Amino acid sequence: MQISFVYILKCADNSYYTGVTSNLNQRMYQYDAAFYPDCYTASRRPVELVFYAEFTNIGFAIDKEKQIKKWSRAKKEALINGDYDALPNLAKKKFQK
Incomplete structure (x- = not known):
């Protein structure tokens, strides 16, 4: 049985990126190295x-x-x-600041 991971990254521009992978350590290395230069996170590094x-x-x-x-x-x-x-009470809507 293979484990899969759903993860959330916080990007340098304060945005969030959600993804799924079967190898979280390798995927984090790929983000750090901008392995896919055209992906959302490549221009928003570092990611956490x-x-x-x-x-x-x-x-x-x-x-x-x-x-x-x-x-x-x-x-x-x-x-x-x-x-x-x-979580149940937080709907996708705009909240007043």
Whole structure:
């Protein structure tokens, strides 16, 4: 059984990037080296791994990645901070500052 990871990176421009991989260490090396120079993170380095979760089913991991990518920044930050109780109440909408 192969483990898959869903992860969130915080980029130098303060944006978040969500991805999925079967080898998190290798993937982080690729981000640091700008292995794919045209990807979203290459021009936003350095990146910081701020969240990851392990999955035993790659299909489920991909579904979760797609779900998280649709979340608002506030909801992603609640996940990153481990504030799981807040997740159901954070809809994808604009919040007043």
